[in-house]
Amino acid sequence: MVPRMPLSLFKRFLHPDPRIRRELVELLYTSLPQVAAIGVTSVTGAVALTLISGDVGYAITSAFIAIFATTRVISLLRYKARAANFNDADVVRWEFLYAAGASAFSLALGALSFRALWLGDAAGAWIAFGLAMSYCVGMVSRAAIRPWIILTASAMLLIPIATAGLMRPELAYKIGAAMLVLFWLTLREASKHLSAAFIERLEAKHRLSRQATHDFLTDLPNRAGFLEALADVRGGFTLIAVDLDGFKPINDRHGHQAGDDLLRQVATRLKACAGLGGIAARIGGDEFMLLKPVSLGDLGREEALHLARAVVFDLSTPFLLSDLPVRIGASAGLVVSDGTSTHSTAQLLERVDRALYAAKRAGGGCARLEADADHSITAASAPHGGLSAA
Numbered sequence: 001m002v003p004r005m006p007l008s009l010f011k012r013f014l015h016p017d018p019r020i021r022r023e024l025v026e027l028l029y030t031s032l033p034q035v036a037a038i039g040v041t042s043v044t045g046a047v048a049l050t051l052i053s054g055d056v057g058y059a060i061t062s063a064f065i066a067i068f069a070t071t072r073v074i075s076l077l078r079y080k081a082r083a084a085n086f087n088d089a090d091v092v093r094w095e096f097l098y099a100a101g102a103s104a105f106s107l108a109l110g111a112l113s114f115r116a117l118w119l120g121d122a123a124g125a126w127i128a129f130g131l132a133m134s135y136c137v138g139m140v141s142r143a144a145i146r147p148w149i150i151l152t153a154s155a156m157l158l159i160p161i162a163t164a165g166l167m168r169p170e171l172a173y174k175i176g177a178a179m180l181v182l183f184w185l186t187l188r189e190a191s192k193h194l195s196a197a198f199i200e201r202l203e204a205k206h207r208l209s210r211q212a213t214h215d216f217l218t219d220l221p222n223r224a225g226f227l228e229a230l231a232d233v234r235g236g237f238t239l240i241a242v243d244l245d246g247f248k249p250i251n252d253r254h255g256h257q258a259g260d261d262l263l264r265q266v267a268t269r270l271k272a273c274a275g276l277g278g279i280a281a282r283i284g285g286d287e288f289m290l291l292k293p294v295s296l297g298d299l300g301r302e303e304a305l306h307l308a309r310a311v312v313f314d315l316s317t318p319f320l321l322s323d324l325p326v327r328i329g330a331s332a333g334l335v336v337s338d339g340t341s342t343h344s345t346a347q348l349l350e351r352v353d354r355a356l357y358a359a360k361r362a363g364g365g366c367a368r369l370e371a372d373a374d375h376s377i378t379a380a381s382a383p384h385g386g387l388s389a390a
Helices: 007-013 016-026 032-053 056-085 088-119 122-140 148-166 171-212 223-232 247-254 256-274 295-315 345-361
Strands: 239-243 279-284 288-292 318-323 324-326 328-338 369-371 377-380
Touching: 016 088, 016 171, 032 056, 032 088, 032 122, 056 088, 056 122, 088 148, 122 148, 122 171, 122 223, 148 171, 171 223, 223 279, 223 288, 223 345, 239 295, 239 345, 247 256, 247 324, 256 279, 256 288, 256 295, 288 295, 295 328, 295 369, 328 345, 345 369
Parallel strands: 328 369
Antiparallel strands: 239 288, 239 328, 279 288, 318 324, 369 377
């Protein structure tokens, strides 16, 4: 289990869009071959230095490198196995887990160079520094994804090396330590520019994807987005078609801008009605759809009727257009399915349309249920709102 941490302290590092945040973290966790390769190489190099020199410090550092390398590989495998079930908070925690693993491994690898420089082991320092630079170059490939992680991990790698260089009496080592600081600053600037370009492309991709499945006016799913959700639904559910009663007179009397404002307010109320687990969509014009999981059997039908009544009632209460109270109504047709029906999506939509037309023929301001078992139409009474502007 990933431990909880005070994530509020790190909010400035997180992308505000959960979808993009998830994609970035998924890209981080595709680095298994790279992480495994540098882990094996680093452990091999550290163990070789230990065997050649017999130094206890090398041995301890080698053990930490092996532990952190193994932990990182296990973490990558666990993420891949569990990622499908993660919520947004889980994704954030796993981002910081990746950062912690990378930083710990970096610190251990940096300690290897520190030990070699402390001992004055020129050959060991050459090997350790080579491992450090190989790891650092590998990290640069992730700089565009989450630069804060790369900059933190690279700092953990370079600080011990630069510190050891400054502690050496030779001027060349001190100059080398200063050059490492300049290298980190250069990496920081490069990461910032790479990340900005990469994030901009991701955001553009998600904007285009959202435009294809969402209504630009209400920000609800459009017909295409709703059909995707309907195709993925499992178990018992209700499908509710909603048509506004008296919207055209409002549009004609107050203008299209007021009509657009009214549609946005309707969308807000329908989203509230759909609640957690439900979906409200704008199919076109003043036509909307709701999709909501319900229980099986008679209880599911009661839940669906209760939701349809709530929709009709909520849309019958006044709206405010430029501080002017306006009243419309709504008609609703609904279908309840137990999830085992062989009806196609087209058949479900045809059935819910028939139920909606029955509600309209009854005078509007009501809901009609087409039962899944026998296709009979049952009236569901609801408060009837006025059909004109107040």
